[in-house]
Amino acid sequence: MKLRLATVWLTGCSGCHMSFLDLxxxxxxxxxxxxxxxxxxASDVKTYPEHVDVALVEGGVGTSDNLALIRQVRQHTRxxxxxxxxxxxxxxxxxxxxxxxxxxxxERAYLxxxxxxxxxxxxxxxxxxxxxxxxxxxxxxxxxxxxxGCPPPAARIRAVLEALLRGETPVMEGAELIRFG
Numbered sequence: 001m002k003l004r005l006a007t008v009w010l011t012g013c014s015g016c017h018m019s020f021l022d023l024x025x026x027x028x029x030x031x032x033x034x035x036x037x038x039x040x041x042a043s044d045v046k047t048y049p050e051h052v053d054v055a056l057v058e059g060g061v062g063t064s065d066n067l068a069l070i071r072q073v074r075q076h077t078r079x080x081x082x083x084x085x086x087x088x089x090x091x092x093x094x095x096x097x098x099x100x101x102x103x104x105x106x107e108r109a110y111l112x113x114x115x116x117x118x119x120x121x122x123x124x125x126x127x128x129x130x131x132x133x134x135x136x137x138x139x140x141x142x143x144x145x146x147x148x149g150c151p152p153p154a155a156r157i158r159a160v161l162e163a164l165l166r167g168e169t170p171v172m173e174g175a176e177l178i179r180f181g
Contacts, residue, residue, distance in 0.1 A: 003053045003165060006038035007083070008073055010066040011093040011134055012059030016084035017041050019151035020056070023158055033165055048072045054164050056083040056147070056157075060090040061135040065128035074141035079164060082136070082143045083157075085150040085180050092150075093134045102130035145170055148180045 009017060017040065023030065036042045037049045048069060055077040061070055074080055085091040099105045111118045121127040137143055147160050147170075156177055163170035172178050
């Protein structure tokens with residue numbers, strides 16, 4: 001039986017997903033071992049499915065949509081991997097946490113730094129609401145495995161996935177597996 005794999009993109013740059021694609025030829029071997037059930041790069045499924053074995057979650061929790069999705073991911077996933085520095089520390093998206101609240105961030109980005117035609121994004125149901133701060137994934141839901149890196153190198157991603165495919169918990173030791181940045 002194939003392992004049901006998801007990749008999830010929260011508030012981040014997609015660099016972790018690009019590094020995932022750097023697995024190159026090993027992706028063909030991986031495809032034989034997993035069923036990709038949710039992914040912004042390998043699936044067009046819009047609703048997070050039930051009974052996911054492993055989810056790689058990239059990015060911090062920065063919007064109301066992120067918050068709802070990460071709760072669904074945790075509820076329906078056996079092993080949740082915080083995938084990259086943004087998922088673990090908030091990293092670059094967390095830089096907005098130095099501003100006092102979401103309204104201040106929106107005003108700075110859309111009004112103060114724009115030309116005279118700037119306006120705030122006001123499209124309920126289209127533009128998700130910013131949370132007051134970008135949170136690391138573990139601040140919202142329990143995380144099973146931390147996979148650091150900005151982005152994590154493909155070899156590190158492969159080492160984690162190979163362990164999970166064997167039914168083992170990845171041993172994250174040594175600079176090659178735990179280095180941030």
